[in-house]
Amino acid sequence: MTRTSGLSPTREGLLHDRWDGSQQKFHDDAYRSSGESDRRLDELEIHDDRPKQGIFATWARRLFGRYQTAERNYKDRKDTGRGSLAGKLKARGYCSRYKICFITTGALLALFLIASGSGVFWVYKTAPKDGQSPPWYPSPRGGTVKSWEESYKKAAVMVQKMTLVEKVNVTSGTGWSQDLCVGNTAPANGVGFPALCLQDGPLGLRFVDHSSAFPAGITVGATWNKDLMYRKGKAHGLEAKLKGVNILLGPAMGPLGRMPAGGRNWEGFGPDPVLQAVAASEEIKGIQESGVIATAKHIVANEQEHFRQSFEWGLPNALSSNLDDRTLHELYLWPFAESVRAGVGSVMCSYNLVNNSYACGNSKLMNGILKDELGFQGFVQSDWLAQRSGVASALAGLDMTMPGDGLLWADGKSLFGPRLTEAALNGSLPLERLNDMATRVVAAWYQLKQDNQTQWPPPPPEGKGGPNFSSFTDDKIGLIHPGSDDKTKAEVNKFIDVQGKGNNSHGLLAKQIASEGTVLVKNEGGILPLSKKGSSKKRDPAAKYRVAIFGEDAGPGDGPNACPDRSCNQGTLGSGWGSGAADFPYLITPLEALQSAFDSDSVEITPLLSNDIPVKASSSLLHDQDLCIVFVNSDGGEGFESWNGVRGDRNDLFPQKGGDQLVQKVARGCGKGKSDTIVVVHAVGPVVLERWIDLPNLKAVLLANLPGQESGNALADVLFGEVDASGRLPYTVGKSLSDYGPGGQIMYYPNGVVPQQDFTERLYIDYRHFDKHDITPRYEFGFGLSYTTFEFSNLSLTERKPKSALPARRLDPQAAPPTFPTDLPDPSTALFPPNFRKLKGRIYPYISSTSDITPGKYPYPKGYDQVQPPSPAGGAEGGNPDLYTAHLSVKISLKNTGSRQGKQVVQVYVSFPEGVVDASTGDKIDFPVRQLRGFEKIELEASKSQDIEIELTRKDFSYWSRGLGNWVMPTEGKFNISIGASSRDLPVSAQW
Numbered sequence: 001m002t003r004t005s006g007l008s009p010t011r012e013g014l015l016h017d018r019w020d021g022s023q024q025k026f027h028d029d030a031y032r033s034s035g036e037s038d039r040r041l042d043e044l045e046i047h048d049d050r051p052k053q054g055i056f057a058t059w060a061r062r063l064f065g066r067y068q069t070a071e072r073n074y075k076d077r078k079d080t081g082r083g084s085l086a087g088k089l090k091a092r093g094y095c096s097r098y099k100i101c102f103i104t105t106g107a108l109l110a111l112f113l114i115a116s117g118s119g120v121f122w123v124y125k126t127a128p129k130d131g132q133s134p135p136w137y138p139s140p141r142g143g144t145v146k147s148w149e150e151s152y153k154k155a156a157v158m159v160q161k162m163t164l165v166e167k168v169n170v171t172s173g174t175g176w177s178q179d180l181c182v183g184n185t186a187p188a189n190g191v192g193f194p195a196l197c198l199q200d201g202p203l204g205l206r207f208v209d210h211s212s213a214f215p216a217g218i219t220v221g222a223t224w225n226k227d228l229m230y231r232k233g234k235a236h237g238l239e240a241k242l243k244g245v246n247i248l249l250g251p252a253m254g255p256l257g258r259m260p261a262g263g264r265n266w267e268g269f270g271p272d273p274v275l276q277a278v279a280a281s282e283e284i285k286g287i288q289e290s291g292v293i294a295t296a297k298h299i300v301a302n303e304q305e306h307f308r309q310s311f312e313w314g315l316p317n318a319l320s321s322n323l324d325d326r327t328l329h330e331l332y333l334w335p336f337a338e339s340v341r342a343g344v345g346s347v348m349c350s351y352n353l354v355n356n357s358y359a360c361g362n363s364k365l366m367n368g369i370l371k372d373e374l375g376f377q378g379f380v381q382s383d384w385l386a387q388r389s390g391v392a393s394a395l396a397g398l399d400m401t402m403p404g405d406g407l408l409w410a411d412g413k414s415l416f417g418p419r420l421t422e423a424a425l426n427g428s429l430p431l432e433r434l435n436d437m438a439t440r441v442v443a444a445w446y447q448l449k450q451d452n453q454t455q456w457p458p459p460p461p462e463g464k465g466g467p468n469f470s471s472f473t474d475d476k477i478g479l480i481h482p483g484s485d486d487k488t489k490a491e492v493n494k495f496i497d498v499q500g501k502g503n504n505s506h507g508l509l510a511k512q513i514a515s516e517g518t519v520l521v522k523n524e525g526g527i528l529p530l531s532k533k534g535s536s537k538k539r540d541p542a543a544k545y546r547v548a549i550f551g552e553d554a555g556p557g558d559g560p561n562a563c564p565d566r567s568c569n570q571g572t573l574g575s576g577w578g579s580g581a582a583d584f585p586y587l588i589t590p591l592e593a594l595q596s597a598f599d600s601d602s603v604e605i606t607p608l609l610s611n612d613i614p615v616k617a618s619s620s621l622l623h624d625q626d627l628c629i630v631f632v633n634s635d636g637g638e639g640f641e642s643w644n645g646v647r648g649d650r651n652d653l654f655p656q657k658g659g660d661q662l663v664q665k666v667a668r669g670c671g672k673g674k675s676d677t678i679v680v681v682h683a684v685g686p687v688v689l690e691r692w693i694d695l696p697n698l699k700a701v702l703l704a705n706l707p708g709q710e711s712g713n714a715l716a717d718v719l720f721g722e723v724d725a726s727g728r729l730p731y732t733v734g735k736s737l738s739d740y741g742p743g744g745q746i747m748y749y750p751n752g753v754v755p756q757q758d759f760t761e762r763l764y765i766d767y768r769h770f771d772k773h774d775i776t777p778r779y780e781f782g783f784g785l786s787y788t789t790f791e792f793s794n795l796s797l798t799e800r801k802p803k804s805a806l807p808a809r810r811l812d813p814q815a816a817p818p819t820f821p822t823d824l825p826d827p828s829t830a831l832f833p834p835n836f837r838k839l840k841g842r843i844y845p846y847i848s849s850t851s852d853i854t855p856g857k858y859p860y861p862k863g864y865d866q867v868q869p870p871s872p873a874g875g876a877e878g879g880n881p882d883l884y885t886a887h888l889s890v891k892i893s894l895k896n897t898g899s900r901q902g903k904q905v906v907q908v909y910v911s912f913p914e915g916v917v918d919a920s921t922g923d924k925i926d927f928p929v930r931q932l933r934g935f936e937k938i939e940l941e942a943s944k945s946q947d948i949e950i951e952l953t954r955k956d957f958s959y960w961s962r963g964l965g966n967w968v969m970p971t972e973g974k975f976n977i978s979i980g981a982s983s984r985d986l987p988v989s990a991q992w
Contacts, residue, residue: 132322133357135863136368139397139433141817142440145877147343148377148447149815155442156818159435161191164825165421167438168845172416173404175843176384177483180467180492181245182206182579183384183402185441186845187459193442194458197467198295198381198402199240202250202267203575203708204582206565207471210497211239212506213560213584216575216706217252218685219517221269221279221730224782224905225937228513229279233286233294235506240292242498244459244467246450247293247346247381251283252580253335254298254350257685257731258765259744263305263636263648266684266706267580270730271766272781273334274932280335281342288343291455293448296339298350298383299359299370300332304746305639305648307755309351310388311408312639315750320353323759328369329960329967330763337374341878345378345444349398351386356754358393360386363861366397373871374879378447379440384579390415391423392861399437404843410483412841421845425827428858435820468494484839499585507710514707514714516903520725520785521733522693522701527676529721529787530627534603538626539671544604546624547594550666551631552657553682554591555609560584567641569633569656573682574711578638578648584709590631590680593712597720611662627678628670632659634683649746653688653737655681660691667695680704680715686733689778703729721787726903726937728784728982732767732777739777741769763928767983771929782907782932782982788898788942792906792979795988798889800951803971806964807882807954811875827853872966883958883967886951888992892979893947896940906948907980908934910956913973920963925970927959930978930986952977 143152159167166188174184174195183198200206204213214220214236220229233251240248255262257271265271269279280296287294301321307313323332336347347370349360359365360382370376379399385408387393387401393415406413414420423429450456459466470492472482478492500506520528534545557571561584567577572589575581591607598605606621611632613622622628632655639648644656654660667677678700681687692698702725707714717723734740743761764772767781832838832846847853873879890908912927934950957975958967980986 132355133362133364135861135866136363136372136868137395137861137864137866138430139363139367139395139436140371141432141436142371142377142443143817144813144815145375145377146814147877148443151443151446152377152439152815152818154446154451155439156820158188158191158193158442159439159818160820162188162193162438163190163829164424164434165830165845166190166193167434168417168420168424170438170441171400171434172414172420172843172845173400173402175405175412175414175483175841176403176410177472178404178481178839178842180470180472180480182471183247183249183381185400192458193445195466196246196441196445197244198247198249199243199245199467199471200249201580201582202252203580204236205239205243205245206579206582208243208469208583209474209493209495210499210585211243211582212236212499212510213575213582213587213709214506214510215513215517215708216266216580216684217268217279218266218270218730219705219707220283220513221275222517222519222705222727223513223937224275224728224730224935225516226278226282228509228516229282230286231509232513233283234290235286235500235509236283237287237290237292237294239498239506240287241290241455242496243469244465245292246445246456247295248287249295249297249348250287250580251280251294252297253277253280253339254300254332255303256332256335256765258303258759259649259746260653260686260731260734260740260766261636261650261737261746262303262685263650264302264576264578264580264638266576266636272730272932273331274934275730277335277338278935281338284339284342284344288345288448291448291450293345293378293444293450295346295348295381296336296344297348299336299347300328300350300365301354301759302350302352302359304757306746306748307750308639309385313750315753315755317754318352318358319747319750319755319757320356321757321759322355324762325962325965326960327759327762331765333369336370337878340370340374340376341884343447343877345448347376347378347380348383349380349386351383353754358386358388360398361389361393361396363396368868368871371397372868373874375874375877377440377877378444379437385409387415390419391428391858394420394423394429394433394437395861395864399440410841412843414843417843417845418847421830421847422852425824425830425847425853426858427824427855431822431824432820436817439818468496481839481842484841486839510708511710511714511717514704514710515717515723517705517707517727518715518718518725519703519705519727519729519783520700520718521703521729521779521783522699523725523785524699527678527699528719528725530719532597532603532720533599535626539624539675544602546626547598547603547605548621548625548628548670549591549594549605549607549609549631550613550628551659551662552609552611553631553633553680554589554607554629556587556589556592560587563643565637565641567637568643569635569646572631572711573633573635573706574708575706576635576637576684577641577643580638587709588712590712590715593716594629594719597716611658613662613665622666622669623672625670626675628666628675629678629680630663630666631680631682632663633657633681634659634685634687636684649748650684651748653686653734654691655683655687663692663698664695667692667698670697673697676700678702678719682706682711686731688736689733690735693778703727703733721900724787724900724902725785726905728782728905729779730781732770732781733779734770734775734777739770739775740766741773744769768928768931771983780982780984782905783985784905784982786898786902786904788896788900788902790902790904790940790981791895791897792892792981792988793895794891794893794947795977795979795990796891797977797990797992798891799992800886800889801954803887803957803969805968805971807873807880807967810870810872810880814876872964879955880967883955884953887954887957887969888952888977890934890950890952890977890979891947892950892988893945894938894940895945896942899942901939901941903937903939904981905935905937906950907932907982907986908950908952909978909980909983909986910952911976911978912957912959913970913975915973916959916970918961918963918968920961923963925959930976930983932983
């Protein structure tokens, strides 16, 4: 994804210079990029010399303000439910946003540009600026590590037998809604390789019946429980397998969570790279042990929804996330490294530009970092329509395009497909690269043992396998190619229940995750846990204990699946919205669970499922209560949908729909100000609580995150003490949005035709920012209360290996990548077969005429002929194996000093020595005050103790050196190792 006013065809030019038509010329100009700079990424100095105000910013604010109003007027959600074919064909939301975006933007932009004398097409002929992402070629071939060797041998045998068009079929999607899954490839029938089904997402299976809606990633992160992370992945993968899904599009670890209002932060596990990495790798292990290929997404730095994608917001280019090499490695890349180390089979590249090069066409990112340095052996797939070039993206390391369409949504004009065939035949794309692309896909299939036809029967007509659901209808009988002109129908939904039964019910697992992901942050006077029989402390001793439940978030609303992809905030909030959401098989509301849990013989429950309390209710309902429980929430999601002016990214961090006012009114009026109030918050991320957190009668607050289908039951378990309150914050709760610093703010208005977002805060996000600037949060990262108490003691450090500056020399490849003949077939073998029926909009690998094949000199990207040296930080999956060598053993004793069983998270933080200077550059290295480097969740009975050992690795004690392009461990000075219950509650420490 790249950038410059010059429209040279070099780095990201389209596959074929002669794609005829004025529309194609328009796309060529819009997306053809200049060559990559020879400047090193690690030498990039982020700076911003753009004016902060001026005519463009003023125009942008006016335009997007009008767009917001027009969009709200345009949307009609009632006809876009999952059961509607039209609605599901628009499921990712692009159609509605495109229409209103082009109507609004086109008119206003034309007026603006004509008035400014620059011409209406100026904006579309301005490419991203050049020079921030260096070239890295050629793309490393897969098959270099021992654990994948057998899979690559098998894949090589199969790929060698494939025809050219079969190789293209394996690497190209068939087009949006052309088959039953959200992503589909075509088969290579001649060698027995099946069509593959790719399906969202990280929370549950999107558009799939009789499957689970698990707690969201942010809730999984809040458990800090590695076993639950693994088990969630295992159950999720099993459901995918039983539904015929080959490739699960999750887990998400990008966005990391740089900005607390980021729309998709909830899909991941929190803004700390170690917490995110551990959770992601555990889920990947679970998913892939079920036999399904997991997808680590989205690489990288796709941290906000505004302007994330070309044209989705009316601009011809996506936003560029500009960050230096050290920040990339130590924050945003860290979870991907651990995912690759866990053996992940697929990685998805993101929509945005990275240092002004589209992520799905960034050779430094995909070739240099992912495939060389991190030793990734699987295949790289694009996010849906994130590919913005053809040959150039293949050369840069993209292996599979999804969903197969080209520059515009569902246009049927793939940048791979027949263009890839042409490119191979005319010599533009080396056959060696196409062979590697296909081999990586097939090797991942073998690696997960999907060749086992007992476990994975082939799809019809050869067998009864493949997807047993349709993403595009709820009917049993439906179209088999719903996005095409083919009216053939078959049984597309077999309604197979994959949620488990009895003790293996996935609902039980979902409830445990949701309960352990609920964070108790305030509990004055030990008001929690509640008694199911109420309390003797009541206004009328002769009456039942009176409990009132307030807030729309406590109830069912219009049902959990009322809006497409959960894209509205109504009823209780169990999920954010977008492609990461799933259909709820059911949703237990808090009201339902509390009514069931309280003893009706002694407790009287009065619900008011509204955020507005009528004046009459203030006296007749509110004033007569012994206890008030208030539910508020804050929603957000993916940028292709919007709700009530929230266009993916939240507009602020306050509770939505008047939540603050509801809490204030209830807390001040409950029992005429003499009864206690408890607040429960469901949210996609941090919520500012300052408007009511210190009210006198507000005794308890629980941050329940996004609990999924078992929401109410999980909450009741915590409220009544059936389980300990053991969730811990996976993010910092600040006192204001501004507390998170300039780097924590969403860019709501574009600052240029190619919006530029500079990560000038570098390593200092979330708690690292708060610590650096000595800002007191409301609740710190890692914080959470328990119903018991714990004591840390007896910290001891044991050196496993002495300090040394650099890791061991990079290992030689453990296996040899397969090689193939490079003779090109006769172009006639790639022609459409005689009497072949073409379906409208479907992507095929065939060419229409051999006259389209015109061999010639292709303008390869700058630096393409310069072979890059292997990274010294590489050598195996996840990087140099020596990075994961244990250097220090940390032992600590934990004692439960309370009166009941409970769980505590032992958190290990490392502070680096002061005065470190990088010998290769002379730079003084700045470090965060402390960084999480390990954790374990421990359950203890009352008065019991346990010794815990956590090993810290070379990487835990290293920083990324821009001069050496390697991890460096400081050998002078002392590291401080701090242990405790949160990032600011660290009672024991020692030095190494």
